[in-house]
Amino acid sequence: MSDRYFISDSDLRGLAADLLGAGTEVIAPVATDICQSPSAIAATACTLDHSLVDIDYRALTSADELDLDRGLPQLSLKGYFLPEHEALCSWKQKGTTIEVEEVPTEFAARVVLAAKPCDAAALEVVDKVMNWDYKDELWNGRREATTIVNLTCPMIDDSCFCTAVGTAPDDVKGADGLLTPVAGGYVYEPATDKGRALIEGNKARFSGDVEADTLGREADDERAASRRRVAANLEIDAESVRDWIDTHFEDPLLSQLAIRCNGCGACTSVCPTCHCFDIVDEQEGVGHGTRRRCWDTCQAPTFTLHASGHNPRDDQHVRYRQRINHKFAIYPLKFGEVLCTGCGRCTRVCHAGQDLVEILQAIDIAARRPGDADPAAAEPEEAAS
Amino acid sequence: MNIYQPLLTTVTEVVDETADTRTLRLEFQDEALRKDFSFKAGQFGEYSVFGAGESTFCIASSPTREGYIECSFKAIGKVTTELREVNIGDTVGFRGPYGNWFPVDDWKGKDVVFVAGGIGLAPVRCVIWNVLDRRDEFGDVTIVYGARSVDDLVYKRELEEWGSRADVKMVTTVDPGGETKDWTGEVGYVTPVVEKTAPKADNAVAVVCGPPIVVKLTLPVLEQLGFADDAVFTTLENRMKCGLGKCGRCNIGPVYVCKDGPVFTAAQMKALPAEF
Numbered sequence: 001m002s003d004r005y006f007i008s009d010s011d012l013r014g015l016a017a018d019l020l021g022a023g024t025e026v027i028a029p030v031a032t033d034i035c036q037s038p039s040a041i042a043a044t045a046c047t048l049d050h051s052l053v054d055i056d057y058r059a060l061t062s063a064d065e066l067d068l069d070r071g072l073p074q075l076s077l078k079g080y081f082l083p084e085h086e087a088l089c090s091w092k093q094k095g096t097t098i099e100v101e102e103v104p105t106e107f108a109a110r111v112v113l114a115a116k117p118c119d120a121a122a123l124e125v126v127d128k129v130m131n132w133d134y135k136d137e138l139w140n141g142r143r144e145a146t147t148i149v150n151l152t153c154p155m156i157d158d159s160c161f162c163t164a165v166g167t168a169p170d171d172v173k174g175a176d177g178l179l180t181p182v183a184g185g186y187v188y189e190p191a192t193d194k195g196r197a198l199i200e201g202n203k204a205r206f207s208g209d210v211e212a213d214t215l216g217r218e219a220d221d222e223r224a225a226s227r228r229r230v231a232a233n234l235e236i237d238a239e240s241v242r243d244w245i246d247t248h249f250e251d252p253l254l255s256q257l258a259i260r261c262n263g264c265g266a267c268t269s270v271c272p273t274c275h276c277f278d279i280v281d282e283q284e285g286v287g288h289g290t291r292r293r294c295w296d297t298c299q300a301p302t303f304t305l306h307a308s309g310h311n312p313r314d315d316q317h318v319r320y321r322q323r324i325n326h327k328f329a330i331y332p333l334k335f336g337e338v339l340c341t342g343c344g345r346c347t348r349v350c351h352a353g354q355d356l357v358e359i360l361q362a363i364d365i366a367a368r369r370p371g372d373a374d375p376a377a378a379e380p381e382e383a384a385s
Numbered sequence: 386m387n388i389y390q391p392l393l394t395t396v397t398e399v400v401d402e403t404a405d406t407r408t409l410r411l412e413f414q415d416e417a418l419r420k421d422f423s424f425k426a427g428q429f430g431e432y433s434v435f436g437a438g439e440s441t442f443c444i445a446s447s448p449t450r451e452g453y454i455e456c457s458f459k460a461i462g463k464v465t466t467e468l469r470e471v472n473i474g475d476t477v478g479f480r481g482p483y484g485n486w487f488p489v490d491d492w493k494g495k496d497v498v499f500v501a502g503g504i505g506l507a508p509v510r511c512v513i514w515n516v517l518d519r520r521d522e523f524g525d526v527t528i529v530y531g532a533r534s535v536d537d538l539v540y541k542r543e544l545e546e547w548g549s550r551a552d553v554k555m556v557t558t559v560d561p562g563g564e565t566k567d568w569t570g571e572v573g574y575v576t577p578v579v580e581k582t583a584p585k586a587d588n589a590v591a592v593v594c595g596p597p598i599v600v601k602l603t604l605p606v607l608e609q610l611g612f613a614d615d616a617v618f619t620t621l622e623n624r625m626k627c628g629l630g631k632c633g634r635c636n637i638g639p640v641y642v643c644k645d646g647p648v649f650t651a652a653q654m655k656a657l658p659a660e661f
Binding site: 093100102103105129132246249276278280291293296304305307310313322329330 | 386388391433439465478623631632638658660
């Protein structure tokens, strides 16, 4: 059986409609009015230009909302797998006894259509953290229940650098299939059983072998062109960058690169691979409440503050170093790849102008500088094992 | 049951160690768990007061004492302040045991030296009882313990018990000015008292725990006495949430205190970047 299929634009919308009709949740990029309360405010006092839109991954209410031609959604897919906050358990107190109720770890099947490849790849990167020792059933349950179909990136800007960090704008890493725009529709390439099941369940929407014909070649050209567009932004040697960071913990360059950062933490919220979390109890009334996991940010001083008042990361440049170190040295030493998929959101969202493309370039240059080679760099510390 | 779900324990004993430090004895409510729960000396857990949250401490009781666990804590943060309010019969949540442990089994036949300052005796107490409950497997046992004042000494009954044993060399000290009129122990900081006690380093291991300054100053003294860096053990702490290697905050450079630690040798400590 061929591994490539054609699906027309109308059939893709039809597929979304069929899935919705069958009660399956479909998550996809949706253009939203930048004014978030259209009914109440927009009609009266809101003076924003309503022709402007944000793009977001949303659960579709209708297939018409599917919006495939725009750039990166504001937030990555992360929140659909590691929600901004989620219950870990709840409790009820009766006298001195406490009953703890479990939360379900099984989830209803759902489909993500037109995921950005950097966002799907990030899920596979975070999979490793969630499974390297203890298994996080909440993360895994959502991962298993979700079929993800990527879309070869239609809009690449100068903050994108996925090809510099081991992924690509037409990658299927972390996803189950890939759509690539061609004349009149898309070429669909399933990558996993879940990706193939999507065709099996909706055969009439897909048409046969496009391997050899012009549509297949058009898709190949489109994929290659998108890779070239990103590759022009940044090229680094990730291994030298890793070794340089690992052996230059106190290097002034790392403080210099952090100088504009004021620790707002926006980068960690929008980052598809930032997964650090807090666990807090939410008292919902007398004697009952919910223990929740919430997104946290390594850029906040409270992240590492001890109850004694001591803080091992008590300065902003040290916290910024932690973020760079975690992404490009600590995680790579443990898992082999980097904790970044080059989506560029951190750069776009930073109001202080911290630009990760520039920062990685600066570290890459430092790592290549002759005479700066650290002998220890050849032997990364085994402490991470 | 997901990995963040706490096990339920009942408080069966409350001991006020000092004005702000308390020890709780906890028994698992599940009968099978009460029987089967096991851990190793040095491991930690996440203790919770429902409504206040979770806090990280080592298990302060010895794995040789079965049927319960104990924790000692200073009421200083949000959770510990609430934990200080619990009474006998109340429910406390527990997740664990997590992390690595002191390789006590490797120390058979060796002398063991314990150095602790303040509340740092809690994780060391677990190892002390572990060694004393298997006393004939080890050589000489020396304990040097110091606190700011007599009032700040924790586990006072046990200090007396250890001090009265013929098979333990027990040295207790308080900082200058912290002594009372009837104080019979040493007066001085822990580090010079270790120097003065001068335990022999031949075929010996040392366990050091306390405020960062105690650990920092004691390590060179032990080195001078001849202790090799891989014969000196300590236990580190950092703010933690999950204890499972996921929440991403307890790392010192590439080392995660929750998974690679909390027990480290002096040799491992020296290789860490200056971030603690």
